[in-house]
Amino acid sequence: MDELKIEIKNLTKSFMGGEGEVKAIENLNLSIKENEFTVLVGPSGCGKSTLLxxxxxxxxxxxxSILLDxxxxxxxxxxRGFVFQDFVLYPWKTVVRNxxxxxxxxxxxxxxxxxKAKQKINLLGLQGFENAYPHTLSGGMKQRVGIARALAYNPKVLLMDExxxxxxxxxxxxxxxxxLRIWNKEKKTVVFVTHSVIEAVFLADRVVVLTDRPSRVKGIIDIHLDRPRDYEHTYTDERYIELREKVLNILKDEVIHHKQHYESV
Amino acid sequence: MKARKINKILSFMAPLLLFFIIWQIVGVLDLMDTTLLSKPTKVFERIIQLIQATNKKTIIEHSAESITRTTIALFLATTIGCSLGILLGLKKNIEETLNPIITFLMPIPGIAWAPLFITWIGFGNPTIISVGTLSAFFPIVYNTSLGIKSINKQIIWSTSIMGANRRKIIKDVILPGSLPHITTGFKLGLARSWRTVIAVEMLAATTGGLGYMVFDAREYLDVTTVYAGIILMAFLYLLVENTLIKELENKTIKRWGMIT
Amino acid sequence: MGYDNMNKKTIALIMSVIVLWQLIALLMNMKTLPSPVSVAGRTVELIYPKPLLLLHVAESTKRLIIGYLIALVLGLSVGIISGLEGNLKKIINPLMGFMISIPTIAWVPLLLILVGLGDKTIILAIFLGGFFPIAYNMQRGMEIVNLDLIRAAKIMGLKDIKCILHVYIPASMPSVITGARLGIGYSWRALVGAEMLAATEHGIGFMIYASRAFQDVPAMFLGLIVIGVLSYVTDKILITSVENKTIKKWGMVTQHG
Structure with a gap:
């Protein structure tokens, strides 16, 4: 469990924008351990998706550089497996073929x-939809397919973009x-991007808060909450509420900074 | 399901029938010069006559000639157009070079090339098929490359992370992903080659074809045959579009939810 | 800056196409591929001393404008009326579906019998080419106008003609432009085809067709180039400028169809 899986060293990323060079990430350092559930949060428009x-x-x-193993x-x-916010399934393939x-x-x-794909169909509860085409599914079902697709070939790292x-x-x-149920069964190193603090604290072993552009690591909060977690129990857990406030407070400065930055532009 | 289909056909046919009835009434009552206007019943009779004709080509033979020419032209245009379109869609520098030329040539009506091709390769099939191919080629090449260029970047990413090589990505993701655009190009190509073949048949056909038939009928001021030809042209096109093409779409992009 | 760059690139491309063409033409005979120089020479001959080329262009342009304008006015009107009246649409729609499937050129032999050689037949063919796609797309545009926009206008007391002018037409502008663009393409095709079959002395289609009798390949090339340039001009200057001033400015997207 304590083995180092991913190491990000002095990472900088800049783009050519309409008004010259834009720095999305600057000198970012982060280490992620094997089988750890890491959630990246930050103000919208910061480089969290770019990092992913x-x-x-x-x-x-x-x-x-970024080192993996x-x-x-x-x-x-x-x-690695990747799960997109907009699912990005193949419309011309059935669920099982996806x-x-x-x-x-x-x-x-x-x-x-x-x-082999049938196992993941069972794991994600997609039985009965094997031969359906993606456009006939609801959003939730589509993302189940997206996750199953990313897990099917058994990658060690699962990257999830909102x-x-x-x-x-x-x-x-x-x-x-x-x-969480699937992660508990499959044991993967997960890097999960979200802008929801509620979601981040609920899921994570560690929450990494990023600064506004150019992104750096602003703080790392370990989430020592019992697992397995579920909404009924975790939500009412005082430690959960405390941790949520803690992450929110760190993030708040960044959101204000972000807002000022964009209002001044 | 079947009842709905019949209903749909009926609601399409009824107004057409109404139109033919009005036409017939105008013809019977002699409201306008009937030698010029003809009558639907007369047109229908003429079609039967032309099907049974023994002393000249039947209307079926004329149709078959036009259809064969269009099929060959469309096949050639699709083969060449799709291949070039894929190349242009994938290679940005080639696209940037050829695109202005294609954009310039695309709007030139097919028939404008006909005199040039007649001078080059003479009357008859070679010219008709070449010009038909040329006219269908441009929308096919344009839409194919557009389809490939407009593929969602993320769907390519989602495949490359699974370890797919470029060949696999092109075959299994880029091509099916651009099928809606390719279909659009193919449909435009069909319409264009059909129209162009008929037009060039008027100028360059020596033996037959629907275009030749109606233009030949003009010489004898035979309006009834002209009407028969016009109606048949629309009918054949609608038939192909609503059976073959619809079926193809229903089995692919429609089934996949890529078009509504 | 990007725009300048693009113009430079386009000019460079045109230059290299001409040079390449000249080189290939040197290897072939005049009948197969005339060189750019000979096409340019023919162009001068056709402009001076007698401005024949300009006469051809002027005649075609005149016919196109008349035929297309009639198609535009009638097409938009029919589209609006049938788009507003559900019952009328049920009758007009299938008829239009049938008519749009008839190759425009097929009308020409009929028009030749009914009207005879000359301007009237050509202009009618241009009209028939443009009318159906314009009417069809206008009607489709009316169908897909967001009903809430109409409701919002009605609740503010907007009525009839005003509602059509201020809400329906702007809201269906993407379809109007698609129809106008398709229509001008069809009109162009009809123009060239009809001029070949029905023109008596002038017109760019007639020029290309007549050149065949003299095996005048440079003039045919010239004709094709003129058609290409004129199509580009009509589309870019006319339609695209309207597009930029309306839907592009309003952030609406062009409908393809």
Whole structure:
């Protein structure tokens, strides 16, 4: 459990914007342990998604480095799984084929891949929807497929970019509990991005608060709450409420700073 | 399901029937010069006559010629247009070079090329099919490259993180993902090649085709045959669009929820 | 700055296309591929001493403007009326679906019998080409106008013509522009086709067609280039400028269809 999984060193990322260079991330340092559930929070528009994209290998750092198992991340690869906010499923593939596709890429025959995908169908509670096309599913069900797809080929790291951000409040709560149940079974290193403090504290082992652009680590809060967690018990837990206030207080300065910054522009 | 389909066909046919009835009444009552206006019953009779014709080409043979030419032209345009479109969609520098040329040539009506092709390769099939191909080529190449360019970046990411190589991504993600645009291009290509083949048949056909048939009928001031040809052209196009193309869409992009 | 850059690129591209064309043309005979120089030479001949080319262009432009304007006015009117009246739409819609499937050029032999050679037939063909896509898209635009916009206008007391002018038309502007753009494309096609079959002495389509008799390939190339330029001008200057002043400015998206 205590083995170092991801190490981010002096990471800087800048983009060419309409008005010259924009720094999204500057000199960010962070270490993530194996099988740890890390949640990144920060004001909207800070570099948290960009950071996740770099962990996935979708984008390259301007300077600094990210190590995964002591290897520099050079590009996307199947040791990681990614869950998008807008699901990003393949509309032309059925649920089961969406999930088995990653296994097919790994070299499994179609039959084997579908067989293996069935396990994830059961894990995510998608039985009965195997042959449905994504557009016929509700948002919550779509994201279950998204998670199953990311887990199917058994990556060690699961990267989640506001995965419940486009779901309604009820479904969102349900999916959070589901995610914890799955994480408990599958044991992955999870890096989860959200702007909801409630969600962050509920899910995380550690909450990492990022500053407004350019992003740096502003504070790290360990969440020593009992697991398994569920809404009924965790929400009423005084320690939970305390931790939530703590994260909110750290974040508040940043949000105000963010607002002033944008109002002055 | 079936009842709804029949209902739909009926609600389409009824106004057409009404139109034909009014036309018939105008014709019977001699409200206008009937030699020029003809009558639906006469047109219908003529179609039957033309189907049974023994001394000249039947209307079925004329239709078959036009359909064959359009099919060949559309096949060539789709093969070349899709391949080039994929290349343009994937390679930005080639696209930037060729795009202005394509944008310039695209709006030029197919028929404008006909005299040039007649000079180059003579009357008949080679010219008709070449010009038909050319006219269908541009919308197909344009829409294919547009489809590939407008693929969501994240759907490519979601595949590359699973370890897919470029070939796999192109085949399994980029191509199916741009199918709605490719379909649009194909439909435009069908409409354009059909129209162009018929137009060029008027100028360059020596033997037959629906365009040739109506233009030939003009020489004898035979309006009834012209009407018969016009109605058949619309009918054949609607038939292909509403059966073949609809079916294809229903089985793919419609089923996948990529179009409504 | 980006705009300047793009213009420079386009100019560089046009120059290189011309140079490449000249090089290839040197290897071929005149009948197959005339060189840009010979096309330019033919252009000068067709402008001076007798400005034939300009006459062709002027004649085609005149016909296009008349035919297209009639198509625009009638097409938009029919589209608006059938878009407003549900019952009328039920009748007009299938008829339009049928008419739009008839290749415009197929009307020309009929018009030749009914009206004869010349301007009237060509202008009618241009009208028939443009009318159906304009009317069809206008009607579709009326169908998809957000009902709440109409409700909001009605509750403020906006009525009839005013409601059409101030709400329906601006709200369906994306479809109007799509129709206008498709319509001008169809009108162009009809113009060139009809001029080949029905023109007696002038018009750009006639020029290309007549050049065939003399195997005058440079003039055909010239004709194609003129059509390309004029299409570009009509689309970019006319339609795109209206688009920029309306839906682009209002942040609406163009409907494709």
């Amino acid at each position: 994209y770099m962990l996935a290998g979708f984008e390259k750092p301007t300077s600094g 002591n290897q520099i991340i050079k590009g996307p690869g199947p040791d 999930i088995s596709f990653g296994l097919e890429i790994q070299g499994f025959s179609q039959k084997e891949a579908i067989e 995965p419940f951000g486009s779901l309604d409040a009820q479904t969102r709560k349900l999916m959070q509990e589901e995610l």
